[in-house]
Amino acid sequence: DTAVSQTPKYLVTQMGNDKSIKCEQNLGHDTMYWYKQDSKKFLKIMFSYNNKELIINETVPNRFSPKSPDKAHLNLHINSLELGDSAVYFCAAVSGREQYFGPGTRLTVT
Amino acid sequence: LAKTTQPISMDSYEGQEVNITCSHNNIATNDYITWYQQFPSQGPRFIIQGYKTKVTNEVASLFIPADRKSSTLSLPRVSLSDTAVYYCLVGDRGFGNEKLTFGTGTRLTIIP
Numbered sequence: 001d002t003a004v005s006q007t008p009k010y011l012v013t014q015m016g017n018d019k020s021i022k023c024e025q026n027l028g029h030d031t032m033y034w035y036k037q038d039s040k041k042f043l044k045i046m047f048s049y050n051n052k053e054l055i056i057n058e059t060v061p062n063r064f065s066p067k068s069p070d071k072a073h074l075n076l077h078i079n080s081l082e083l084g085d086s087a088v089y090f091c092a093a094v095s096g097r098e099q100y101f102g103p104g105t106r107l108t109v110t
Numbered sequence: 111l112a113k114t115t116q117p118i119s120m121d122s123y124e125g126q127e128v129n130i131t132c133s134h135n136n137i138a139t140n141d142y143i144t145w146y147q148q149f150p151s152q153g154p155r156f157i158i159q160g161y162k163t164k165v166t167n168e169v170a171s172l173f174i175p176a177d178r179k180s181s182t183l184s185l186p187r188v189s190l191s192d193t194a195v196y197y198c199l200v201g202d203r204g205f206g207n208e209k210l211t212f213g214t215g216t217r218l219t220i221i222p
Contacts, residue, residue, distance in 0.1 A: 004153070041195065043154070043212040090153050097142050101153025 003027050004093050004102040012108045013081055021076045021105045023091035031094035032074040034066060036087045037104070043090070049074050081109045114198050114213035121219045128185045130216050132198030135179050140202040143174060143181045148195045148215070157196075158183065185218075193220045 004025045013019055025032065031050040037043050047066045048055040054066060063079045074091055086109045092099040115133040122128045134143070142161050146154035158165060160172040160181070171184040185192060198213035 041215050043197065043215075092153070097144065097159055098156050099146075099154075101155070104151070104153050 003100050004091060006089075006091055006102040006105050008105060009103065010106050010108075012110065014110055015081055015083060017081050018077070018079045019081060019107070020078070021089055021091075021107070023074050023076070023102055024072055025091075025093035025100070025102075026072065027093050027095065027100060028071075029093040029095045029100075030071070032068075033092045033094060033099065034074065034076050035090040035092065035101075037090060038087050047074075047076075078107075081107075083109050085109050114200055116196075116198055116213040116216045118214065119217040119219070121221055122188055123221050124189055125187050128188050128192075128218060130183045130185075130196055130198075130218065131180055132183070132200075132213055133180045134198070134200045137178050137200055138202070141200050142202065143172065143178075144199040144201075145170070145172065145181075145183045146197045146199060146212075148197065154197060188218075188220050190220050190222060192218065194218060 007022045011019060033048055034046040035043050036046055046057055046060045049066055049068055065077045067075045067077055076089060078085060086107055088104045088106050090101050090104045092101045113136060142159055144159040145157045147157050148154040158167055158170045158172045160174050162174050162178060165172045173182040183196060195215045195217050197215045
């Protein structure tokens with residue numbers, strides 16, 4: 001079984017659209033993160049989410065919003081997509097100091 | 111905010127030991143050092159973690175000097191399947207760790 005899964009794996013969309021990326025974990029961990037990996041392969045944390053408490057990296061535009069319908073899911077909603085949003089997005093489930101990453105979603109904004 | 115610096119790339123032959131160093135001069139007292147491995151089109155995968163001195167597991171060793179301003183990931187007897195990008199991550203374990211800082215990553219290429 002895949003510990004952390006993401007859908008879709010690829011997402012191509014036009015500027016101005018609103019899209020969502022889903023993340024599911026079957027590890028039972030309380031904390032989940034969303035990361036953005038840009039074309040230079042820099043990994044930057046966007047959000048931390050734990051038991052309905054959300055901590056946002058202050059550099060993340062408010063067009064991005066995580067939504068957690070239950071403990072196993074942390075979805076990422078993006079409004080009014082921009083060209084600069086093109087990147088690979090990873091979610092991770094956290095246990096102690098160890099993170100379990102999903103396979104990533106490659107978002108391309110045209 | 112502990113910024114990390116790693117070599118951009120390294121090459122090594124199969125069967126050799128590979129050492130990748132990460133500099134983190136501003137590491138805080140509560141920060142741990144974690145190394146991740148990333149293959150193309152996959153998410154990073156945990157390799158090893160430590161706070162000080164030496165840590166060893168079945169795949170790698172991690173050496174941390176007393177001042178903790180750097181760390182070295184050691185991969186024994188590498189094989190072609192070890193070709194990947196290796197990231198150094200410095201941060202504490204707390205929730206809300208929105209300031210987790212990954213290094214720039216080291217692209218390791220193993221040569222047959």
